[in-house]
Structures are given as structure tokens and as C-alpha cells.
């Protein structure tokens with residue numbers, strides 16, 4: 001008897017979780033209403049540099065992400081005026097759980113559960129509507145580390161953790177990383193080689209038919225960098241030199257109307 005009840009409860013939970021994930025996906029891939037994306041800035045290293053930088057942030061610093069999504073969506077046939085709206089939330093005090101370097105499948109699953117728990121509690125800002133998608137942006141003092149840890153965007157749970165440099169000169173590339181992780185929450189997959197970091201041909205190229213092929217003028221958002229030669233690539237300075245390729249557009253359902 002109890003065994004049956006336990007199994008029934010477990011099945012019910014699974015159905016609810018699966019149903020919720022399905023609903024999230026449908027709602028974030030319909031492109032019929034503007035999706036609210038919340039940026040939650042955090043001081044990653046507790047440094048005064050990051051603290052000062054976060055203090056200067058305003059909605060305007062993220063406007064190029066909205067412009068990028070609108071420009072590319074319209075180019076690919078989406079009619080919605082403003083596909084995403086970015087809302088800046090006050091600085092949080094608690095850092096999200098960290099994903100260990102080289103975590104296995106189980107480690108990643110466990111981390112994403114902890115992250116969901118964290119996000120569910122972090123999203124409540126009195127007097128502010130919670131956003132549909134939550135991005136925790138962790139700012140680092142560039143003097144304290146040469147490269148920031150990997151960022152992650154999750155479609156399940158509609159959230160992301162972005163590591164960024166606390167410096168105005170990097171605001172353009174920070175926004176490329178934010179847009180990339182946001183694309184992951186919509187279901188887009190990476191289009192660079194995990195070993196070399198080079199864009200994958202043809203899906204990771206902004207213009208795969210270009211003659212000559214190199215150097216590419218722009219980068220594809222899920223490759224992150226533009227190929228300069230078969231063995232080198234560089235990150236653009238801003239989202240102005242980034243496009244959404246057909247494969248990514250397909251994954252986030254910009255091309256199924």
C-alpha cells in the first residue's frame with residue numbers, strides 16, 4: 001500500500017517537473033510576448049573594484065543586448081517589436097553555488113538543482129516583479145585574475161550564471177557573454193569546438209559562404225568569436241559585430257512560425 005503511494009507521489013512530482021519544463025520552453029520560444037530578463041549583479045571576489053563598478057551600473061549598460069535581440073529577430077522574420085526586455089535588479093549579497101571544474105554529469109545535475117533553489121530565493125525583490133529569466137552576473141576585479149571562470153546558461157530553470165570583468169572597457173564583451181548565456185536559456189547550443197575554442201564550420205560562422213572565407217567580419221553568437229583564419233579567432237568588441245546564424249535561429253524557434 002505505502003509503496004504504491006510513494007510511487008504515485010514520485011510519478012506526480014515527475015509529471016509536474018516535466019510539465020513545468022515543457023511550459024517554460026513553449027512560453028520562451030513562442031516570441032509572441034516580450035520576455036523579461038532579470039540581471040542580478042553580484043560582487044564575485046568581494047573587491048572594492050567590483051563594488052564600485054556595480055554601483056555605476058544602470059539599465060543603459062545592457063541596452064545593447066535588447067537591441068541585438070530585436071535586430072536579429074527582425075532580420076530573421078520575427079515580428080515582435082521587443083523580443084526581450086532587460087531589467088536590472090539591485091545587487092545581491094549571496095553568491096550562487098559554484099560548479100566545480102570538470103564536474104561529471106551527476107555533478108552538473110546536482111549543481112543545477114542547487115542553483116534553482118538559490119534562484120527561487122534570490123528572485124524575490126520587494127516591490128519588483130520577478131523576471132521570467134534570471135541571470136546572475138558575477139563581477140570580478142580584472143587585476144585579480146586573467147580569465148574569468150566559464151559562464152553557464154540553463155534552459156531548464158531558465159537561469160544563468162555569467163562571469164564578467166568589472167571594467168567599462170569590457171562592457172561590450174560582457175554583453176556578448178550575457179547574450180550567449182541568454183541564448184542557452186532559450187535552447188540554443190554551443191557552436192565552437194570545445195577543444196580549441198574555434199568556431200565550428202559552418203554553423204559557428206556568421207557568413208559561411210563568404211569568399212574568401214577568412215577573415216569573417218562578424219561572429220555567430222553561439223560560437224562567440226569570429227574566425228580570422230582556420231586556426232585563429234577573436235572575440236568582437238561588441239554585439240554590433242555579432243549575428244544569430246540559421247542553426248541557432250532554428251533552435252530557439254525564430255524560424256518556425
Ligand SMILES: [Zn+2]
Pocket residue numbers: 180184189190
Ligand atoms: Zn555556451
